[in-house]
Amino acid sequence: MELFKSWVAILTIIMFLIGCSSKDTLNESKEDKEVTISYASWNVGTEEEKNIERLMIEEFEEKYPHIKVEIDDSIPNEKWNDGLAAAASSNKMPDVFMLSQIPTGIANEWLLDLTDLAADDEDFAKVPEVVRESATYDDILYALPAGQQFLGYFVNKDLFNQENLNVPENGLNMNEFADSVRNITNIRSGQVGLNNPLAILDWYPAAVSETLGWYTYTEEGYHLDSKEFINGLNLTKNIVTNNYSFESLTDEQKSNFNGENPGEVWASGGMGLVWDGTWALSNYENNLEFDWDFIGIPGGRTVVANDYMGISKTTKHSEEAYLLIKWMSFGKEGYLKRIETAVEEDKVLNGLPVTTDEDVLDAYFEIQDLPGLRAAYENLEKGVIEPVKAVPGYVQSRWEAPTGVGIEGNPNANIHGLLEASVEGEIKIEDFISQINKLANLKYQEGNEAIGQ
Template sequence: MRVKPLFQCLLVVLLILTAGLAGCSNNQGASSESKNKDSESEEKASDSGEKITITYGTWQEDKEVDQVIKAFEETHPNIDVKKDKSLGWPWNEKLSAAAAAGKLPDVFWTFGVPTAITNGWLEDLTPYLEKDEDYNPENTFESVLKTANYDGHQYAMPHSMHAIVMLLNTDLFEKENVPVPDSSWTLDDLRKASVQLTDYNNQQFGFLNPRAYREVLPVQFDNSLEWGTWDGEQYNFSSAAYVDSQNYINTLWNEDKVSPSVYTQEERDKWYGKDKDPWTLGKIGIRYDGTWGLKGNTDNNKFNWTVLPVPGVDGYRVPLVADYVGISKNSKHKEASYEFLKWLTFSKEGWFDRKDAGVPVARSIPLINDEEIWDAYLSDEAVPEEMKEIIQLIPDGTVDPLKAHPGYTEALNIIGSMNEKFDKGEANPSDVGAEMDQKANATYEKATEELDKAIKE
């Protein structure tokens, strides 16, 4: 930010500055005094045994929210938590309305951390974490943690984490006499198996929906990239990795026709029944999915299945999806809110409290790197044994930028519009990469400027 020369209109400026500084000094003192009073009031309420009530904004299902709140309140009897039922989808729009009305929840999930910072919704958690003796970033997955850290400020914490994986119907592999691959499999192995498992006459297909796989595929062609072709400084849609990944998907779809999604909804409804999932019916060999679905697959699949990492050309990186939680900048109970946030995120006690309360263990991969927690997680009936190998890949994983990377929502619109053109044969990935780079990098630069300005204010 440029500063205007002070020698211009010196006397006038000095008079304005003097008056302004006096006013600012009084206002800052009043603001500081008000904050201190709020803090003292909160501490006195806590010391006296009086309950503090905080509000919680989440898109988690009501049953699990009730379990979470009950478990927290049992171990923190001085804090009551009330779910904010006014929030819903579209999430950012609802948060914006709540903020405008001065009714942001004390603690809330955020679908876009940069958006929440730019709008002034989030408290900087850094001072709380720095004075918390229980907090050690080395006991978490720093690759995920740092996605919500901007210019050294931790504005949100990941409260859940999922891995993108491949699910394999091993019964179908056995039926078709196709060897079940191990975790060292490659993209060539995936394509070969998908073709071998496809039997159109029996409405059986090798791969459920290859096009859903597009976003995470470039990094599997070039492990130096991140999710979405990001390299740490810019997008790289003009790279060979992006072009090759899109051509791979097009081959599976147009040439190999390994997916029921290639065909019309009317045809699929005729084959499987309206709104029926061909994977659950046992008619799909390989499914691209996330670990959030492990329990559902355990409960609903009537066939044997396993889980493998997303394969690559020569090595691979596991794609990770994180969800984030923060504290309202205008909360009147920030210390109590921090206790709840801590319990939801990096507290070992909080993890076991939630487990004991019945919250499904397999719903999220633990964010706390602790042997007891890993033993409990891996012993859960909904977690396949093969998850051990995927967990080992997490420290070097690539994180979904949707909720934390500045400008990625806009970049995703650019990617999506090009995908539609690819699907219709109206564009070729090798011809439009430079244009995509220019547009996507511009969205990042604009969002970063706005974010930097908000952080410095």
């Protein structure tokens, strides 16, 4: 698959668009006053690597010579929230910082109210609505998007064509999805439908209902006792029981495959669909030797997974801090510069455009022309947020909350363990789903109370 076009043509288009958009932004009348912004992010790499994030910071300083950006590397990547808490307690909070979870930042009173800063920003207005809403609590904007990815399935088009089967495309319905997974599976020939069946539990409700989100989430809470969730669990169970997923196979069955893990089996061409994120695009382009595409989830709703950045309540330079995040993420001029820099410096273009701006999307698709990815952008108006970084208490509601129910090898299984046991046939979900739903909503309520909602 040829995703990358002529660099000369790309740069010509991008330079033209940058010239048209360079009349930015926010109070450039302050250019005579030099300020320093401290910036903490887990994706800046090292000085020696000089990845695209560091190059973008250099471009920002060139664009705004009165603003110096100082990278704060005192926050450990593996203990991000602990590092931010320590910085806050010692009055050394970075002006701008990545957020593992927005609710944690709200509960600890780290975050500046950004509502007024973003109110009249044309670039922020072009951030997908579902993303803007995900960072807004009680009508207060607490965070800004700092990178965007889509979640969903990638398809091995060659494998389906080889078997004379219809190639799944973005927007396929649920029956077509199930048929594709089943029909492509041939264990003896080293072919299997997909990798991770448990992902279905999360996306299925949103795929069959316009009112439910990821894992049945709505603003009112979870609806795990709904027919949508039960049907998704039963589909997952069917895929596991019939050995349509690599991770549910026995070791003997796996010996038929060219690869020891799902990633290797996918890369070798033995898997029809793989659940992954668009962060894998560069890896796939460089390493896969078959024709592939991104098809998202059945039904066509786009699943959005974002990073977020916040501005410290203690900052003395809120407008400059906002301008920096905008440049690094959702601003038109900044993202066009990111594309130009990636092409000129031969760097990986990490992250999708966090905007619906047509000029930006046209420039992006000059270098990344996957049909399924274009379709995903067209469907953003009915997008679904993957809620781990935005919904209060989600980690407890989805995985970690203990249920008090004993299963084999665990006298007090957590929610995830109980759902997995039901998929594997160890328990009947009907006996426990009401309890699980109540517990998930209790943790959601507790999460909301922690941030004053």
